Amino acid sequence: MTKPTLSRRGVLKTGAAAGVGLALPTYLSAASHAGFTNAPQGGTVTLGFNVPQSGPYADEGADELRAYQLAVEHLNGEGDGGMLQTFSSKVLEGNGILGKKVEYVTGDTQTKSDAARASAKSMIEKDGAVMITGGSSSGVAIAVQGLCQEAGVIFMAGLTHSNDTTGKDKKANGFRHFFNGYMSGAALAPVLAAQYGNDRKAYHLTADYTWGWTQQESIAAATEALGWQTVNNVLTPLAQTDFSSYIAPVLNSGADVLVLNHYGGNMVNSLTNAVQFGLREKIIDGKQFEIVVPLFSRLMARGAGENIKGILGSTNWHWSLQDEGTKAFVQSFGTKYGFPPSQAAHTCYVQTLLYADAVARAGSFNPCAVVEALEGFEFDGLGNGPTLYRAEDHQCFKDVLVVRGKENPTSEFDLLEVVEVTPRAQVEYAPDHPMFAGGNLGQCNPGA
Numbered sequence: 001m002t003k004p005t006l007s008r009r010g011v012l013k014t015g016a017a018a019g020v021g022l023a024l025p026t027y028l029s030a031a032s033h034a035g036f037t038n039a040p041q042g043g044t045v046t047l048g049f050n051v052p053q054s055g056p057y058a059d060e061g062a063d064e065l066r067a068y069q070l071a072v073e074h075l076n077g078e079g080d081g082g083m084l085q086t087f088s089s090k091v092l093e094g095n096g097i098l099g100k101k102v103e104y105v106t107g108d109t110q111t112k113s114d115a116a117r118a119s120a121k122s123m124i125e126k127d128g129a130v131m132i133t134g135g136s137s138s139g140v141a142i143a144v145q146g147l148c149q150e151a152g153v154i155f156m157a158g159l160t161h162s163n164d165t166t167g168k169d170k171k172a173n174g175f176r177h178f179f180n181g182y183m184s185g186a187a188l189a190p191v192l193a194a195q196y197g198n199d200r201k202a203y204h205l206t207a208d209y210t211w212g213w214t215q216q217e218s219i220a221a222a223t224e225a226l227g228w229q230t231v232n233n234v235l236t237p238l239a240q241t242d243f244s245s246y247i248a249p250v251l252n253s254g255a256d257v258l259v260l261n262h263y264g265g266n267m268v269n270s271l272t273n274a275v276q277f278g279l280r281e282k283i284i285d286g287k288q289f290e291i292v293v294p295l296f297s298r299l300m301a302r303g304a305g306e307n308i309k310g311i312l313g314s315t316n317w318h319w320s321l322q323d324e325g326t327k328a329f330v331q332s333f334g335t336k337y338g339f340p341p342s343q344a345a346h347t348c349y350v351q352t353l354l355y356a357d358a359v360a361r362a363g364s365f366n367p368c369a370v371v372e373a374l375e376g377f378e379f380d381g382l383g384n385g386p387t388l389y390r391a392e393d394h395q396c397f398k399d400v401l402v403v404r405g406k407e408n409p410t411s412e413f414d415l416l417e418v419v420e421v422t423p424r425a426q427v428e429y430a431p432d433h434p435m436f437a438g439g440n441l442g443q444c445n446p447g448a
Contacts, residue, residue: 152173
């Protein structure tokens with residue numbers, strides 16, 4: 001059952017109104033459409049923030065929601081403006097979106113596709129949300145993106161790293177700022193080869209859903225191209241909490257590297273089990289055994305504690321970067337919440353600004369106008385350097401960070417160090433790359 005959602009108007013959504021049990025009515029009355037789904041009426045516009053407030057990615061969801069709330073404040077002219085001051089596009093003026101005050105409703109995805117769709121459906125049908133954003137699971141992102149395509153609203157994906165989100169499951173109404181598994185492999189593999197050598201045998205543990213599958217395929221292909229051998233790939237359930245039974249076979253596999261294609265609480269638990277089994281102290285055929293975490297986050301590093309030291313991975317963004325956009329966002333977020341933001345918070349904040357900016361540049365909330373404004377949009381000042389929203393698949397292309405767990409952190413937030421900023425050109429790929437084949441972007445759906 002999905003959690004109730006609380007509207008900024010103060011109305012608690014429960015039962016059928018939360019998309020549970022009863023069939024929901026069709027979208028808001030035709031008179032209110034003005035040619036597209038949920039055309040804002042009056043002086044406000046409603047956005048839907050759909051995040052994991054429970055489940056294995058709940059820590060990410062809490063930080064995402066903080067970032068969304070901060071973005072709304074900045075769009076409405078409250079606070080210090082954050083990245084509105086550094087964003088290369090200058091159409092947002094802190095007076096809402098097209099002069100309409102931004103309101104929002106929230107939902108709990110539970111890191112489950114069905115719950116996430118029900119929550120998003122309620123926000124669209126009952127709350128009049130004109131845009132849905134959020135999530136920390138690619139399975140959730142793909143499910144909600146499909147729903148938004150059908151409903152005729154824009155989906156600005158939160159944290160979703162599967163190649164499929166902008167590959168075989170891409171949709172015209174959906175956009176992803178976050179990087180993907182292919183980009184992680186392209187950035188990380190050369191660093192792994194330089195650090196650990198080209199003659200390595202890797203054993204993969206992989207979360208058994210779309211993100212894990214495409215992440216494993218990406219990192220395996222990238223490392224094998226440099227000489228590594230993949231000796232095994234074992235799928236693990238998303239709900240798994242104890243990975244001991246999966247770690248034990250690694251010891252007799254002949255592998256000298258363990259690749260944990262896990263995220264959030266799954267990675268914290270699997271890494272902890274791996275360390276408990278003594279893998280980090282093993283010497284295999286004269287080589288020090290190594291552990292790799294292809295997709296990192298500061299929240300995961302905090303959960304893993306001492307075990308994260310020295311371990312390499314990739315990340316979309318890190319609060320220690322010194323560009324003006326990052327500094328502005330970290331200042332705003334830190335002042336409001338007392339600690340630096342995660343990469344999940346960053347991408348969700350940025351996606352909200354990018355949506356608002358596209359509406360302002362288009363002069364319309366019509367989703368097809370927003371799509372046109374975002375396709376091929378190049379921008380800077382949002383923390384990742386010069387960035388392109390590619391028209392062919394709605395994937396952002398930008399620099400990617402390779403990071404490592406710090407040996408001597410100065411605080412609970414200073415856990416990762418940036419090893420390399422991989423230039424955008426190194427992680428780019430053709431729209432018809434085999435790992436992204438099979439999908440069809442289709443046509444924008446305005447609904448109504």
